[in-house]
Amino acid sequence: MILRKLKGGDVMKSLSIHLTDQCNNSCKFCVVDSHQGKPERVARNIIFKFLESNAGKGYESVNIHGGESTIVPEFFEILDKIKELGYPTVSLQTNARKLSDMDFAKEVASRNVDLFIVSVHGKDAEMHDYCTSIQGSFDEAIQGIKNVKSLGKKVRTNTVVCKQNYNYLVDIIDLVMDLGVDHVNISAIHPAGKAFKNFHEVTPRLTEIVPAVKNAVDRVVSRGVVVTLEGFPACVLRDYAKYMINWDEIHFKLLFHKIILKDYNEYMENETRKQGAPCQECVRKNKCGGVYKEYLHYYGWSEFSPLTEAELIGNK
Numbered sequence: 232m233i234l235r236k237l238k239g240g241d242v243m244k245s246l247s248i249h250l251t252d253q254c255n256n257s258c259k260f261c262v263v264d265s266h267q268g269k270p271e272r273v274a275r276n277i278i279f280k281f282l283e284s285n286a287g288k289g290y291e292s293v294n295i296h297g298g299e300s301t302i303v304p305e306f307f308e309i310l311d312k313i314k315e316l317g318y319p320t321v322s323l324q325t326n327a328r329k330l331s332d333m334d335f336a337k338e339v340a341s342r343n344v345d346l347f348i349v350s351v352h353g354k355d356a357e358m359h360d361y362c363t364s365i366q367g368s369f370d371e372a373i374q375g376i377k378n379v380k381s382l383g384k385k386v387r388t389n390t391v392v393c394k395q396n397y398n399y400l401v402d403i404i405d406l407v408m409d410l411g412v413d414h415v416n417i418s419a420i421h422p423a424g425k426a427f428k429n430f431h432e433v434t435p436r437l438t439e440i441v442p443a444v445k446n447a448v449d450r451v452v453s454r455g456v457v458v459t460l461e462g463f464p465a466c467v468l469r470d471y472a473k474y475m476i477n478w479d480e481i482h483f484k485l486l487f488h489k490i491i492l493k494d495y496n497e498y499m500e501n502e503t504r505k506q507g508a509p510c511q512e513c514v515r516k517n518k519c520g521g522v523y524k525e526y527l528h529y530y531g532w533s534e535f536s537p538l539t540e541a542e543l544i545g546n547k
C-alpha cells in the first residue's frame with residue numbers, strides 16, 4: 232500500500248503482520264481461508280518481538296491484516312505497542328464491520344492508524360453479503376467507512392473481482408467514491424485458500440472481466456480519485472497495465488504465524504505466480520510476476536499473449 236508518493240527510485244520500507252487467521256466474515260473467495268472457529272490466541276510475544284527487533288530501522292509503516300485483526304482481543308495492545316516503539320504510521324486491512332461502532336472507530340483512529348484498507352465486494356447488501364456469507368456485513372462496512380472518513384482518515388477500498396460482481400464494478404466504484412474514499416484498488420482473485428476450494432463458483436476468466444475492469448478504472452479516473460489494479464497479469468490489461476500497483480516502491484517484511492519473510496514481494500512473485508511460454512516474448516516480462524498458479528491449474532495459458540513494445544508507448 233502506497234502511503235506517500237515516492238520520488239523516482241525511492242523504496243519505502245514497511246512491516247506487515249498477519250495478526251490472525253480468524254474472521255467475523257467468511258468470504259467465499261478468501262485467500263486466507265479465514266475461519267470463525269474457536270478463539271485462537273495471538274502469538275503476542277512473537278508479534279511484540281518482531282516489532283521490537285525492527286524498531287528504529289527505517290520502517291515507515293506497519294501494515295496489519297489477517298483474517299480480521301479488529302476481532303483480536305489484543306488488537307489495541309498491539310497498536311499501542313507499535314505507537315510506543317515509534318513506528319510513524321499504521322495501515323489496517325479490514326472488512327470494517329467493527330468500525331461501524333463509532334466508539335471503536337475512534338479508539339482505532341487515535342492509535343496512529345492513518346490508512347484504512349476496506350474490502351467492499353458488492354454494490355448492495357445482497358451482493359456483498361453473498362460474498363462474505365454474513366448478513367449485515369455490507370451495512371456495517373459502509374458505516375465503518377463513513378465513521379473513519381468522518382474522523383479525517385484515509386480510506387482505500389479493495390474490491391476482489393469475482394463472478395458475482397464483475398458486471399457491477401462501476402456501481403461498486405460509484406458507491407465507494409460517493410462515500411469520499413481516497414483510493415480505489417481492484418484485485419484479481421488469487422485463487423488460493425477458500426477461493427481455490429470454491430474456484431468455479433467465484434473465479435471468472437481474466438479475459439471475461441477485463442472490459443468491466445477497464446470501465447471501472449475509467450470511472451475512477453473521471454472522478455479524479457486514485458485507482459490501482461492488483462494481481463492482474465500485464466498482458467490481459469494491455470494498455471491499462473500502467474494502473475498496476477507498483478510493488479517496486481515498497482518493501483515488505485512479513486510476519487506470518489511464526490515465519491518471517493524478509494521480502495514478501497519477492498515471495499509473492501516467485502512462489503504464487505508463474506511465467507510461461509507467452510511471457511518469454513513479453514516486454515513486461517521483468518515487471519510482471521505472471522499468472523497465479525492455481526488459475527493456470529484450471530484455466531491454462533490460452534488467454535495470454537505477449538505485450539509488444541508498440542503497445543507500451545505511454546504505458547510505462
Ligand SMILES: C[S@@+](CC[C@H](N)C(=O)[O-])C[C@H]1O[C@@H](n2cnc3c(N)ncnc32)[C@H](O)[C@@H]1O
Nearest residue numbers: 260261262297298324325326350389420421426
Ligand atoms: C485476506 S483479507 C484480510 C483483511 C480483511 N479481513 C479484509 O477482508 O479486508 C486481505 C485483503 O485480501 C483481499 N482478498 C481476500 N481474498 C482474496 C483473494 N482470493 N484474492 C485477492 N484478494 C483477496 C481482501 O479484500 C483484503 O483486501
Ligand code: SF4
Nearest residue numbers: 254256258261298326
Ligand atoms: S477476505 Fe477478509 S473478511 Fe473475508 S473472510 Fe477473508 S479475512 Fe475475513
